Amino acid sequence: MITLTHYLVLGAILICIGYLGMMVRKSAIGMLISLEIIFNGINLTAVAFNRFLHPDGVIGQIMVIFIITVAAAETAIALAIMINLFKKFKTIDVDEVNLMKW
Amino acid sequence: MNESTFSQLLFYVLAASSIFSALSATFMKDFFKCALSFILLLLSVAGLFLQMNMPFLAALQVLVYAGGITVLILFGIMMIYQMGAENSERLRSTEMIVAAGVSIFSLGFVFIKIFSSAYPNLQINSVGFLSSPKILGESLLNQFLLSFDILSVLLLAVLIATSALVRKGVK
Numbered sequence: 001m002i003t004l005t006h007y008l009v010l011g012a013i014l015i016c017i018g019y020l021g022m023m024v025r026k027s028a029i030g031m032l033i034s035l036e037i038i039f040n041g042i043n044l045t046a047v048a049f050n051r052f053l054h055p056d057g058v059i060g061q062i063m064v065i066f067i068i069t070v071a072a073a074e075t076a077i078a079l080a081i082m083i084n085l086f087k088k089f090k091t092i093d094v095d096e097v098n099l100m101k102w
Numbered sequence: 103m104n105e106s107t108f109s110q111l112l113f114y115v116l117a118a119s120s121i122f123s124a125l126s127a128t129f130m131k132d133f134f135k136c137a138l139s140f141i142l143l144l145l146s147v148a149g150l151f152l153q154m155n156m157p158f159l160a161a162l163q164v165l166v167y168a169g170g171i172t173v174l175i176l177f178g179i180m181m182i183y184q185m186g187a188e189n190s191e192r193l194r195s196t197e198m199i200v201a202a203g204v205s206i207f208s209l210g211f212v213f214i215k216i217f218s219s220a221y222p223n224l225q226i227n228s229v230g231f232l233s234s235p236k237i238l239g240e241s242l243l244n245q246f247l248l249s250f251d252i253l254s255v256l257l258l259a260v261l262i263a264t265s266a267l268v269r270k271g272v273k
Binding site for chain 2: 001002005006007008009010012013014016017018019020021023024025026027029030032033034036037040043044047048051058061062064065066068069070071072073075076077079080081082083084086087090091092093
């Protein structure tokens with residue numbers, strides 16, 4: 001039988017893979033995809049808590065809906081910034097972009 | 103094969119495909135393949151939502167995430183590589199060791215916390231449970247009305263900001 005532990009372990013593994021990607025990737029697009037993997041781990045954990053601990057409530061599902069909305073907004077902004085970045089620096093490698101570094 | 107064995111098998115297949123696709127989305131060189139395996143991850147998570155009897159969230163995940171966000175990401179990849187970037191990257195190797203150590207350590211910590219918690223063996227009890235969009239919508243417009251409105255203002259702001267960021271002649 002599938003228990004809450006299964007879902008929590010899977011969510012933790014997804015969050016850690018996303019964190020690894022955030023640290024390892026150099027390009028902004030790869031970091032964006034890793035961020036979305038972290039969001040998926042969080043969504044899975046929230047839904048599992050909602051389903052197993054409080055099946056009559058909706059707060060985990062509402063949280064997932066909000067996270068999906070914010071992720072869509074954030075992806076649109078990130079791609080717009082990336083296109084500007086590429087126009088200015090001819091690369092999307094985040095190590096090369098050091099305008100605010102001194 | 104009874105129903106419990108089938109749901110167990112389904113969970114393990116979905117979990118394996120989501121972990122595999124997350125790893126390949128993280129470590130593939132080609133961005134296009136990264137985005138495609140990211141779509142596989144989203145579909146697996148949608149399947150897990152379905153297994154938890156939440157069809158509305160699964161549909162939302164497929165429509166908004168797998169349908170909208172990944173199309174946006176693929177569009178961005180194609181547009182940037184149309185402008186002449188090279189379609190591969192070298193991963194950081196020093197940070198890889200540090201980050202792998204940190205994530206294995208924190209994963210172990212989380213596992214200890216999960217397995218020593220009070221409800222590790224909680225099972226799905228309500229057989230007839232089905233999350234309905236009606237209840238979700240009602241609580242979205244009663245209890246969470248303020249956050250709902252803030253989100254709609256956020257979406258409007260993002261719409262304006264995106265079109266302002268990519269307009270012609272921006273410095």
